[in-house]
Amino acid sequence: GESVGLHLPTLSVQEGDNSIINCAYSNSASDYFIWYKQESGKGPQFIIDIRSNMDKRQGQRVTVLLNKTVKHLSLQIAATQPGDSAVYFCAENTGANSKLTFGKGITLSVRP
Amino acid sequence: DSGVTQTPKHLITATGQRVTLRCSPRSGDLSVYWYQQSLDQGLQFLIQYYNGEERAKGNILERFSAQQFPDLHSELNLSSLELGDSALYFCASSALGRLGEKLFFGSGTQLSVL
Numbered sequence: 713g714e715s716v717g718l719h720l721p722t723l724s725v726q727e728g729d730n731s732i733i734n735c736a737y738s739n740s741a742s743d744y745f746i747w748y749k750q751e752s753g754k755g756p757q758f759i760i761d762i763r764s765n766m767d768k769r770q771g772q773r774v775t776v777l778l779n780k781t782v783k784h785l786s787l788q789i790a791a792t793q794p795g796d797s798a799v800y801f802c803a804e805n806t807g808a809n810s811k812l813t814f815g816k817g818i819t820l821s822v823r824p
Numbered sequence: 825d826s827g828v829t830q831t832p833k834h835l836i837t838a839t840g841q842r843v844t845l846r847c848s849p850r851s852g853d854l855s856v857y858w859y860q861q862s863l864d865q866g867l868q869f870l871i872q873y874y875n876g877e878e879r880a881k882g883n884i885l886e887r888f889s890a891q892q893f894p895d896l897h898s899e900l901n902l903s904s905l906e907l908g909d910s911a912l913y914f915c916a917s918s919a920l921g922r923l924g925e926k927l928f929f930g931s932g933t934q935l936s937v938l
Contacts, residue, residue, distance in 0.1 A: 754932075755826065755914050755932050757929070758928065811880045817867075
């Protein structure tokens with residue numbers, strides 16, 4: 713997979729377009745998934761979550777889709793805004809406690 | 825503002841030294857987590873505490889230790905520091921440390937080992 717930082721994959725979108733950020737998770741036993749957004753100089757911020765018994769969950773301007781068959785998670789952002797520019801992480805939770813395992817992260821860059 | 829407070833925001837020290845990072849969880853949260861974020865490794869889970877007791881351990885080096893105090897704040901101690909320990913260290917908290925709980929992250933401590 714890609715590394716955070718120098719080798720972080722980047723998605724560039726036009727302001728107003730929809731964004732789709734994809735994530736492949738590793739553990740088929742994972743029960744809970746979260747998307748986090750990290751802006752420069754800040755800690756990860758919760759966006760949306762989904763449990764393994766669901767395929768889709770919608771929030772305000774965001775939708776998360778879960779495909780357990782291929783272990784794939786996606787985050788859709790409608791009408792992307794400049795404020796959406798950040799690094800996005802998917803995280804999975806396996807087991808009895810809430811320790812999260814994070815993916816490598818994807819940079820979303822919004823063009824004005 | 826997540827409600828999780830980390831101090832200091834920045835720390836510059838030399839190899840071989842020891843530092844302490846401090847975290848105050850959100851009001852009411854009993855579980856605290858420590859994560860390390862570096863350019864090449866992403867966000868790596870170090871350790872979790874629940875109500876003063878260690879609950880889960882991740883990729884935490886033996887040179888590192890942590891504890892959670894009766895008032896629920898937590899400290900991460902890093903000793904015999906090496907250049908490779910330079911990273912962002914995040915603390916997060918959740919209510920009960922159970923599956924399906926959201927983690928709320930602090931703004932992190934940027935550690936630079938020179």
